[in-house]
Amino acid sequence: MSARDVVFPAERQALYERNRYSPAVRSNGFLFISGQVGSRPDGSPEPELEAQVRLAFDNLNAVLAAAGCTFSDVVDVTVFIVDPAQNFERIWKIFPDHWGEAPYPTLTGVGVTWLYGYQFEIKAIARLPESAAAVSGG
Structure with missing residues (x-):
């Protein structure tokens, strides 16, 4: 098996190494992105819910961006919400x-x-732009 083609956003590699996972992996023309949370640069949670959601999108x-994509390249999204009955509308x-224009990506909420x-x-799956897919062998 070949090595994973991992994508690290600027200045966050230490956080991912500490927690032992890849933020994203390029494969076959797609970018598979690990779940992103509203964490500050030191890895601590943003305490206020709306600010935490905005930071998760950031x-x-x-x-x-580190993979040469934008949110418009996203084809599938999964969101995880603690206490959705209380927090969903907020x-x-x-x-x-952050979503962009229609057509929207698929969405699963948990x-x-x-x-x-x-x-x-x-977390999301994005289609890599042609140039990025060619570089990654996808």
Whole structure:
């Protein structure tokens, strides 16, 4: 098996190495992005929910940018929400600021009881631009 083609956003590699996972992997013309949370540069959670969601999108966008993508390249999204009955509407109103124009990516929402101190997590799959896919062998 060949080595994974890992993507690291600027200034976050130490955080991912400490937690032992890849932020994103390029494969066969796609970018598979690990769940992004509203973590500050030191890895601590942003305490306020709306700010945490905005920061999670900022962190997602940093991973996308490191691979030469934007949110418009995203084809599939999964969100994890602690206490969705209480938090869904507060979170959902933030999405249009980051979502872009229709047609939208597919979406799966999952209610969870625990996210390592966070209340929201977003993971995605993006289509790599032609130039990035060629570089990654996809």
